[in-house]
Every structure is written in structure tokens, then in C-alpha cells.
């Protein structure tokens with residue numbers, strides 16, 4: 001069983017940046033419940049799990065991806081705050097960090113082991129892709145609706161839809177980690 005303290009250890013440095021206790025606790029709770037519902041038993045399993053089934057992850061695991069997207073979104077926010085004399089919008093860092101940690105939480109329910117050392121889409125995943133299942137989970141826990149927007153709209157489901165700025169930043173950080181892997185598979189990443 002994956003406990004609250006396991007999740008706190010995985011995401012500790014980022015969780016500690018979340019000032020609002022309810023958001024911090026809710027973020028951990030969503031991961032614990034996601035692990036239960038997806039039947040993930042150990043942190044080692046989470047670290048062995050690919051972050052997408054849509055392309056070859058080249059060994060990048062689900063936890064590494066979640067951490068990289070959270071850090072990427074954070075730095076995109078800080079870059080604008082550092083260099084814009086007049087920020088056109090405010091950035092809510094609790095929302096941004098919780099949204100980064102949670103953007104793919106629905107994958108805990110969307111993926112399952114295929115029994116042959118690989119992974120496949122679960123029945124739940126066929127019924128609701130991870131932005132939908134993750135958004136439902138966050139809403140059920142009582143996380144703010146803006147964090148529900150980050151989760152629900154971070155991928156193609158959010159294209160052309162109203163988004164909070166934190167959704168935009170998480171989306172860009174997410175695709176900055178995903179697109180190069182797709183490009184490698186297609187032979188389109190110039191990598192020499």
C-alpha cells in the first residue's frame with residue numbers, strides 16, 4: 001500500500017512550497033486515493049511506470065515526469081515574473097505546484113499492468129482519460145476548481161477552452177517533456 005508519507009517523500013520539496021494546508025493535504029490525498037483505485041502497491045511500482053502509453057518514454061518514469069513538469073511550470077512562471085516589468089496576470093504558486101503534481105494523477109487509474117511486464121489502458125482509462133478522471137478525483141477531494149481546471153485542461157481536452165494561467169504553464173511544461181519523445185520515435189528530433 002502506498003501511504004501518505006510515501007507520497008510526501010516523493011514530492012516533498014514541492015509540497016513544502018504549497019502554503020495552503022488544505023491544498024497541500026488534498027494534493028497528497030489525491031495521490032494516495034489514485035494509487036488505491038489504480039491498485040498500485042509500492043513506490044517502486046510508481047517509479048517503474050511509464051508516464052505515457054502514447055510513445056516510447058525512453059526510460060523516463062511517471063514520477064520523474066511529474067517532478068520535471070512541476071519544476072518546468074514553476075520556472076516558466078518565475079521567468080516571466082523576473083523579466084516582465086508589468087506582469088499582465090498574477091500567478092498563484094499553490095495552484096501551480098499542486099496542479100503540476102496532480103496534472104497526471106488520473107494516469108494512476110488510466111493505466112494498468114498488462115501481466116506481461118508491460119502496461120495498457122485500463123477499463124476506467126478507456127471510459128475517462130486521465131485529465132477527466134484526475135479532475136473528478138480533485139473535485140471529490142474538495143480541491144479548488146482552478147486546480148480542477150489545471151488537471152482537466154492540461155492536455156488536448158483543454159484546447160480552445162478557458163484556462164487559468166497555471167493550466168497554460170503546466171500544459172507547456174508537460175508538452176516540453178512529451179513532444180521530444182514523440183519526435184525521437186518519428187525520427188524528427190535532431191539530436192547530434
Ligand SMILES: [Fe+2]
Nearest residue numbers: 069103104174
Ligand atoms: Fe504529464
